[in-house]
Amino acid sequence: MSALRPDQRLWITRAALVLSALALLLGAAAGPASAQNPKPTIVLVHGAFADSSGWKDVAANLRGQGYAVQTFDNPLRSPAYDSAQLEKKLTDIPGPIVLVGHSYGGFVITNTHDPEVRANVYIAAFAPASGEFVQGLLNPITYPGSRLLPPALQVKLVENDPTGIAGRNIDGYIAQPYFRDIFVQDVSPAVAADMYAHHKSAALVANLEPSGAPSWTTVPSWYLISQQDRVIPPALQRFMASRAAPGRTAAVDASHASLVSRPDAVTAIILSAATAVSS
Template sequence: MVVVRGALVLSLVALLLGLSAGPATAQGPKPTIVLVHGAFADSSGWRDVAANLRSEGYPVQTFDNPLRSPAYDSGQLEKQLATISGPIVLVGHSYGGFVITNTHDPDVRANVYIAAFAPASGEFVQGLLNPITYPGSRLLPPALQLKLVENDPTGIGGRNIDGYIARPYFRDIFAQDVSPAVAADMFAHQKSAALVANLEPSGAPSWATVPSWYLISTQDRVIPPALQRFMSSRAAPGRTAAVDASHASLVSRPADVTAIVLAAATAVQR
């Protein structure tokens, strides 16, 4: 388990993001940090990040993302947020960024995008992953496979078509910078995502009114780094950092992910 020490990390990140590197103690209450996983993963990927944040005294929750569609998933997230008292910081990885973008709760004080989609209104996953404009994603057949999902109330007739990453390709595409054993564990926790989640357009983006931060993964083979830079320039201008990591930076570089979450959490306490 990787544990970071808040004062030093906050100072470094504050300098990087142009924030005031004040003392770790703050005037306002510590926000609850809600961690939202993306497609082809589950909440277990946040294990080290969550432990780091709790060690700094922050209440942390994870969200079991259904991965059905932006509207449905954000609606389920809003139900969970309604049970939380006080300020909230939302953290989304990958497709989880689509979900937090479409979540509008008055208690959310900041969004943090970790190698994530940060769409504008009307944009959708497959459209953003345009290989002509932003080449580099390896999330294509035969690595990307389809399967029929039964008993899905969000699908037509209780059925849906989901996508997932096939075992031989998982580590190379999703998490090339973790050990084979860790990648195998991540594959075992993989959740498939409904195809409609890739095609449903985003609604009005929460980042237009909520201060947002973004951590780019420069070795990402799922969301091309150039696309991440474009989205972060709109959603998190002046609050963007980069890490030399795969798409799964929350697993391979939890200290860096923790640092930018702490920067956002500290800022909203002022």
């Protein structure tokens, strides 16, 4: 082959530089695989008669897997009010989100509509259809078995509640002697006592306000049934799961508060959802 002329060598050098620059630009645009499919932030939503401390072990497990985790201090006032507060929180979270709701927290995530939410995960939770409400779903004729009834279930007057009439509201709570047997019978008395120290009452209207359009009709959802649940009967959980999470349902031999008594099983189904939406 004859030697290249100086002008030819210059042209080839310039072409190589252009191609190298294009490769760098394309690489920067594409980024590493982890940037293309970032791990979602997982937001944990507690239900009635609890606070965010119940998620402690689950949150630690998820953070150990490299996930950003946030908890939501559920006001427990009503589905519309509580979901509006959750939506405000979500606006400050960049990137994709997985919402996890326990018990009444499922009502809240069902009524939360944010374009960044990629999955819902229901943990022994309500997953209502439009127009359904807590007390209607807990119909003892259709789904017997809930022990969340008087005298275990008590009511009290709550002062300084801006969501109530004239700043007052009527809340329901579980009387202390019944708490462990109804809510979390599969933990030690000491753990149950600590949970009761974090017990939060819920406005009665939260049990009576109908759900709006359910997010699970458009957001992929997962459901973990608690098979020894004494708050939401397992048969009712299976019914709700069949609508909201067909093909993405698992079960655990646990009380209503499986997030405390079986955190590894709860973590596993959350990871299933998070992995699916980031793959």
